Amino acid sequence: MSTIEDVAKLAGLSRTTVSRVINNHPYVSATKKKLVHEAMEQLGYVPNSSARSLRIQKTETVAVFIPRVMNPFFSQLIETLEMAAAARNYQLIVCQTQYSAKKELNYLNLLKTKQVDGVILASHENDWELIEPYLQYGPIVLCNEFDNKANVPMIYQDQVYGGYIATMHLIEQGNSLIGYCTGGHYSSVGTAREKGVKQALKEAGLCFEEKFAFRNVYNIEHGRQVFHWIKGMNERPTAIFTGSDEVAAGIISEAKKYRWNIPVDLAVIGFDNQAITEIVEPNITTVHQPVTEMAEKAMEVMYEKINSKDYKTKEIYQFPLKLIVRGSTVSNNLEKCSSIPKSIS
Amino acid sequence: MSTIEDVAKLAGLSRTTVSRVINNHPYVSATKKKLVHEAMEQLGYVPNSSARSLRIQKTETVAVFIPRVMNPFFSQLIETLEMAAAARNYQLIVCQTQYSAKKELNYLNLLKTKQVDGVILASHENDWELIEPYLQYGPIVLCNEFDNKANVPMIYQDQVYGGYIATMHLIEQGNSLIGYCTGGHYSSVGTAREKGVKQALKEAGLCFEEKFAFRNVYNIEHGRQVFHWIKGMNERPTAIFTGSDEVAAGIISEAKKYRWNIPVDLAVIGFDNQAITEIVEPNITTVHQPVTEMAEKAMEVMYEKINSKDYKTKEIYQFPLKLIVRGSTVSNNLEKCSSIPKSIS
DNA sequence: GTGAAAGCGCTAACAC
């Protein structure tokens, strides 16, 4: 393992000059630059990043917190974030909190110990009061989450509107008994969607029935379960908002086993617009989230914060959601003329 | 940001003693230990990891190379690897090579610059000759890949056997014209499976028809395409080995649009046993890979290599694959009595 | 048991 000193010696120059060449600083003559490059080549020299990090107080690494990778929504987020990081010569450390507040706090030490330059929270389990103190060590950016108490950049989607358009669509299809599923973990996403769902119901003169609310539901298996709960009810919903394509797929898959006709016996709407929506029969009506754009923006903002040192300002970047109508809510797959407004702000 | 020096001063002790306390070294009196802990607490002190890394020449971080996160197989691998890393107080950096040999080489510099202690290759695009030199900088472990030229630990699954049992199953169901799909990227996985497929065909007195081999096929959309290719053929295969549940799902989904009866008109077998296999109708027959066990073993071996400094020894850890029979290959979903051997080594 | 001091490899004042 050769060091900058070795290179300097071999080139007959000082460490400073070598360092200047490495970091592309001006004021180095072409001759010496060449000399340095030759020496580096010959020694197979590469700067040691721990030493560099220690000196410049930057690691060029950011951490992203998610509950778990296997959730397709978060896989997609990680995929895009990694590419956005790579484009800026940054590394991405993945931290799975597994919905544990304690694990989250533990991972936040990465910021405190300066192992990462910043943290992107794509989920958070702790109250903001507990997270806030870490801001003294580096920037924290919310991505896909919103927290009113947080004075940091927040890049997210208008989930209230998402819940609203999804529910409004179900109502327009003639449903008046509408079920509702939610992940149940502490998250602004679920809360916001529920708000939108309620608003749509209210505008239609319907009410949110707690008996039709299924909580702690977030994967295929849970979806199957939900179907059985519905099946066992005396009064059943005729449509259900699931908040996730996987839950929707689970419900539909199980319903078909019992020869229910989707959407006639039960209309089902997903969320995320994952690949599975076009595999399940009927295809799943869903709400598309611009994950790629959101992730790209989050990394852009993070990069900027790292270099600006101003971490404690609230900045809002809101991305739009879009309803995608498919067969799981309408018998005829054609999108109808809709009266749903473009925004409900 | 307080340093070890600040703690030492506040406690009225030397840096050495503080360091000993931090690292749980022996020979520190209980009194001083308490003093140090109090000082650390009071200052909110946490050791700086760059400084520590520079000094001990370890970062407690490993990188994992995958083509991309969105592939469910790799999502699962990342998920498990991250947990295995966290259990050992290691961080995981995700590197998406996107099937690019150049990107892969670039990411390998993480090892050279000592930004990571080791690299887990879950895919590799470059010839081993090009990767091998990086071994002088730290351990490299193959996970899910096998390379005969590589003298490093390899944790993988018997893909030859996987291709074999899948194909043998199709043959047992009475198919004699069997199609074959492969991802097509430089990978031992595809090559091994093809070998297994060919061996099964040979044993059954059938031959591998190149016209039924679809290459560069690895997602749902490709699956749909494959269906159309098959549909356009004069002589069509009656069954197809896909090498991926997503491709299988794509084929089945598209076939159903054209009212083909799966498995009667076309039997389809997937690979990986992802959640989608139980959502698609009929459910997809597939080959289960013990990803969790494999990932856990890979991290265990990596951890050991990092601490042993012996990187250049070939070690083989092979995990078994298992056929899971569902409706996409047999009209009757019950698993039949099979004559497929437990191993073909 | 404890402390002084060297040094991991690098960058950036500052001097020339």
Place this chain on the structure above:
DNA sequence: GTGTTAGCGCTTTCAC
């Protein structure tokens, strides 16, 4: 344009 030098914050001999 180039070199000297002082640390970044930590661990670890070595001496006491």
